[in-house]
Amino acid sequence: MTTSPEATDSALFAALPEVDADAERRLHARLAGSAAEAGLLDVAYRTVDSPLGPLLLAATGEGLVRVAYAREDHDRVLAQLARQISPRVLRAPARLDVAAREIEEYFAGRRVGFDLALDLRLSAGFRRTVLVHLTDIAYGTTTSYAAVAAAAGNPRAVRAAGTACATNPLPVVVPCHRVVRSDGTLGQYAGGTDAKRSLLSLEALRADHAETGVPGSATRPEPA
């Protein structure tokens, strides 16, 4: 029986672990910290659990730049961010702590607006103007694509307003889910129609709640 010399020699190092999860976690956290300090953390990301599945959150030094549903494929979204912004992309939760907390509060019905710095660089021109105006749509209300087009300064650009909503890089936080078709149907949504319906129900429930003071359902915690 023969063993290859390389294999035998590699066995010499069996005591030196090939994977050391504790050390890797510690070193990764240290790298994220020193990268941020050195101004090299161009895109930080983390995921946060939500009733609509895990959400990817990514931020530049300027603010939250991307929110993505799992159906958008988080790896694909990270690859896009690397191409569109910078390949200096690291999982670095610290920069996203506040965003993650606010999103959790939103899904728990304890938050009606986001107080976050946003980086809208992934959207340009009319689409970007639309996004800015979307943040004016109040929690628990809906509006039409036509109204959004008008608010963004081009009442005839209804289709373009729809595209701006469908390509919103910051779903949930920039509330494109509050824009519905004038025939009452929901319209496109990056997270899928079911996700859009869920968000509108969540907000309707909370908005009812605030007006009437009647508890929504027995399983919902009281809003703080």
Added chain:
Amino acid sequence: MFSVNQEPFEAIVQRHGPRVLRVCRAVVGPTAADDAWSETFLSALQAYPTLPAGSNVEAWLVTIAHRKAVDQVRGQSRRAVPTGDLPELASTGSGGPGGWESDLWAALKALPLRQRQTVAYHYLGGLPYADVATILGGTPQAARRAAADGIAALRRAYLTPEPDTRA
């Protein structure tokens, strides 16, 4: 026009981080390896946007780690004032007695630096001798000899049971 690497750097850390840590540990030991690894990946992150697409990322990282480790080894020998036998620094890692941080590291540390580097870059970094020679200077043949000498010395020191050395 040249194309550059645009894969997220996080993927590079996930794919190569463990192996580079092993290389750093074998070259500078358990205590200094964390610093060497951290400096390696911070430098790599800085340079990453200009790394040409299709580069051998493993060789690139080991080359950076090599420079960082050399800086550390120099720093250590500058700090090591000859005051007779100093006790070994207590290990901060997780290896217990008999783990790599005692026996294997003691054997690695006893090797001449060049043998230790050659062994680490080839056997732990997975680089062919041609790449090892590029990093260390010299020919691939010389790198192969240094690695063979290093492995032989390690076998003697680490794998051969020593009869009764304490009696």
